[in-house]
Amino acid sequence: MSKPRIGIYGLTSCAGDQLVLLNCEDELLDVLSAVDLRSFVMATSQNPEGELDVAFVEGAVTQDSDLELLRDVRTRSKLLIAIGTCAVWGGIPYLSGRGVPISQHVKVDYSLPGCPIEKKQLLSALSSLIHGDLPLKLPYPVCLECTIRENSCLLQAGEICCGPLTAGGCGARCPSHNRPCLGCRGPSLDPNYQAATKILAKHGYDVEDVHRKLALFSGTNSSKEGRQVG
Amino acid sequence: MSQLLAKTENPYRPVRAKIVDLRDLTPETRLFQVKLVDPKAARDFDYRPGQFCQISALGTGEAPISISSSPTRPGLLEFCIRRVGRTTSALHRLNPNDEVGIRGPYGNGFPVDYMEGKDVLIVAGGVGLAPVRSLLLYILDNRDQFRSVTLLYGARSLEDMLFREELKTLERHPDLNILLTLDSGDTRLWPFRTGLVTSLFEEITVAPKTVAAVCVPPVAYKFVTKGLLDKGISGEDIFMSLERKMHCGIGKCGCCAVGSKYCCQDGPVFTYWDALNLPDMI
């Protein structure tokens, strides 16, 4: 089996997802030797580009140069993987009225959300892709991992916790630190914004505030649905 | 019936099997001929038409796949596998001599003993031919035990029809009535009908003691069973092989529950009567 040709690209973002790869200190050299790295401008000045088996794209599309790069990468790649919440949902660039998720412009074969993505998931996705598979999708919201860690529920205690609306995979980092989930991984498979808003309204929150908070990272998705209530 | 693993052994651990041969049946469906690595297991492995195995593409996952071969032809196991997702794609990447993992056989299978001495009507749609092919071959190999045998099979197009060559040969079989239909597409090449498989019901008469074996896509069961009931077949004599999401295949993981039944253990073959009892079965 020949090594898959891989490119790593950033559009408008904080570079956090590319950094997560560089932060895989223990695995980095193994990863790099298991692939044929054809582009990673953040890490190397030798970028032969060309045809790719897998392209990882971080960041939202906020300007024409992003779009140009994205389209070019798409035409050269067999698989295009969106990494990070900006790329998957628009993230914070979406809020500023500037960014859109890359799926609004090109076909995305797999999405790895997270702000930033989780190291463990990145490595497992890379292994799967090298093996020839699309990575698995995690079907559960943050609450599953939170409950398994036996955290007291912050939403029950009246905090605006986005756990039930948010794609799991982070190990419920925030609630495990006694901090409500901000929804940084974007919407789960089946978010019920109406129910969450209703619960929080009962706890005395302003519905508009709740909507804004629930929509912090989920760009296109929740801001619309959440507003149907109240 | 011989299991690959004794009931006291770890039922989640597959046994190794080697791919002997691969044959494309349609652009998405491939016939896998596999042989268990352990010769004794290969010799002893026994199953009933309609049962399935959990096939592993290690590193990717496991999928429940009906056994397409017949226990009357031991040695090799045949599976026809349609490429629809991760695991099935990984299986399609394999070559002869590569290994897969196998667990099983699981499920109840078709009640061949009960079918003996009766007229048998087999209805299949798309990849649904896979499990009933086992039944068909079984019946052919024990032809004298059954009365008339009819196969109604529908596919989307000629391209999507499984076992085209085999069906062509079987068509000439004097003791077998085969009716084929295509949803659409070129039908000139062969005497096909067009229309859904239910449209074939008009062309057959059903004898009083007929049992039906059905495997069609999930959405089609309602129409097919209605057609069979209209033809006068009793609900208890309609045997349907159903699909559900399955992880363990042995009644533990809960994923394939249909009411109080587990598709993997109590099924995948259910009667129309079961479906009446259990609301979201079909």
Add this chain to the structure above:
Amino acid sequence: MAKIHLDHISRVEGHGALTVTLAEDRIQDVKLNLFEGMRGFESVVLGRSYAEVPAIIERICAICSAGHAVTAHMAVEKAMGIQVTQQTKLLRELAFMGMTIESHALHIFALALPDFLGYAGITDMSVDHPETVRLALEVKKTGNLVQEVVGGRAVHNVNMTIGGFGVLPSKEAVANLREKLSEALEAVDGVVDLLSGLSIPTYQGEPILFKAVKPAEGFGFFGDTVAFSDGTEFPVEAYKTSFHETRIEHSHAKQSTRGGEPFMVGALARINLFGHLLTGKAAEVLRTLSIPVPSTNAIYNNLAQVVELVYALERASAICDRLLTEGIQPEDPVGFEVRPGTGTVATEAPRGTLYHSFSLDEEGRVTAADVITPTALNQASAEKEIALVGKSHFSSGEDRLKELFEVTVRAYDPCISCSVHLIKADGSAKSTLQKKVIG
């Protein structure tokens, strides 16, 4: 007229290009174009609750996220007059050190070093120098571990909150961290040897103005006063009048000058201004690397970072020691009342001075927000320096010039996401792309 063009500067964070126009006998013009897309952070926080500010602002940049997080918490707390405990301050400083370790290690070893050893990146470098790369990654990992232990995540912390922390690190975690820090300090030795032998390209320097936060005591990254190398000082609150920000055509980041003069911030500025305050191993390394102090050659910024890397490892160790001897008090975040006010804070992020200023109304909603990042501050200085490099090496040919330019830009360790986060989204700036999609 000839142009030297670098489309996409590699081995830096974010997207930047460089165009240098050459006249017959001199450098005519230098344009550093930070073309990373804009995200308008200040406009995003407007109208939102104070509590949401840090988590949003820290996303300006991944590499110095902890710096943004700490600074934003301090600024919001200043605005509301919240006093945090000494333990909270120490833990925040610890997280800040973690970031400094990680960021400097990443830049020195993975981004800059390949230039000096003649490689395209860390992968090729690892073929000939496996041990150095292994040690470097070990040091970098320690920086991340610090951030994980204190902040709950290496990039974009989840644990800091207004008034304190969600969960305090356990004694075991801090003790383990302490051990790892010692190992990293040892690992750095080997790398310092390698670095002290590097030859730094020289050129005809010109006096450059430097600027850094004046440390409250000793060497450090926190303080209430900002100092320029010409001897002037000003309180952080007066930042707006102490230098001049202008929007420029060719870059998405604003440019800053003082009286029309560019100035430099970052490790070299700090070492130039306050390096004499260093003690311990950091002071030793400063001598070993023989950085001329003050140095006006930005390439020495790489070495200044090495000194600071050692400082950060030592400082983090000292904080751990203190936490371990005094014991980690099981305290909740301090209570406070929401009240209006403005908080302005400056810290020394890895790349230089970072300003956060937030104004809050009675309900604690943000009415004004301003974030100024080091890379933006450095922009003018970098352009000036490239012109100087060009002048000194004018006759060495286009290829060599190109190389030198890239090395010079890289020496500034630009963090482009940071620098372009900030252009305010006035209505007209709404991206045409988004208009198309959301109507």
Add this chain to the structure above:
Amino acid sequence: MKTVVLPRENLEPFLGRIARGHDLIVPKKTGNDVVFDYYQEGCQIALEYRRTLLPPKKFFLPPEEVLFRYKKGQGFTEPEPEVGRRVFFGLHPCDIHALKRLDYVFLEGYVDTYYRRRRERTLIIGLSCLPDDKCFCHSMGTDLVSDGFDLFFTDLGEVYLVEVGSTSGNDLVLTHRDLVSEVVDEAILKEYKTFISTRSDLFVQTLDTSGLSKILTLEWESPFWEKVAQDCLACGRCSMSCPTCYCFSIYDQVNLDSISGERSRSWTSCLYKDYALVAGGHNFRPSRGARLRQRLMHKHKDFFEQQGVSACVGCGRCQANCPAGIDFCQVLTSLRGDISESAVG
């Protein structure tokens, strides 16, 4: 059944000694909650707790576990099974009943070897409890327990009445006979009777289970399911914390070398949208209402039809942990009576 008496002050020494020879699991207080966890010397055992967040199942069917590792062409290696005796102290009657329900699932038919090994190496010591407003075990017939434990402690104030439920339990008592007394006198009996009747008076929550499975069958089509589902976050917290929810999914993870990897399983919930989704996009339970219905049907109807007992043991965890405050007892009661009544607290 053999009964002995353990003076209250002897409990700690008794457990302390057990901990020396076994892995001892006890209810422990963390913040405002109680969780089951391994005993450490000096740790605070919660003797009067109401309910733990996660039930005992996590020690028999862990939230995540590796089933086996593989290497291409070399077959499969199972993880080394844990060895040694484990003593699980402090299970309330509902949790013991719940384990018996899990036994039906994992030990009948195909034997789940992972579950069996853990079950076989674990002694169960039950502990009596007092209900709060969410417990309804008396309605489910699980408020008392007569088997499924090795020892069962009833807290009678000064002393624990200890029922011996197995030879292993008997061995424990015999080994530590210096700590227990064989004399169960009139006074203790009287206290036991008082305890039982006081306890049964304390129940607030009830569920009328008569004909429940039939009513559920008849209410299959009820629009009420979708109505309740409007408030359901489908977060899965009820499933994770239910002592008898056992659904899991199985998945592979390949290593970077592409030739080795592992197969694992982890908990899942029938409330998740992909739960009954098959290839081709057909979902057998497409709506949130259908999924919520499945959860209740399985507890109170399907399992009952399979095993003759409901899968619900009335521990009250699902209601206690639901962020939306959905109370399944009330949902079921509404279904039985006026279905327009709101089921959400």
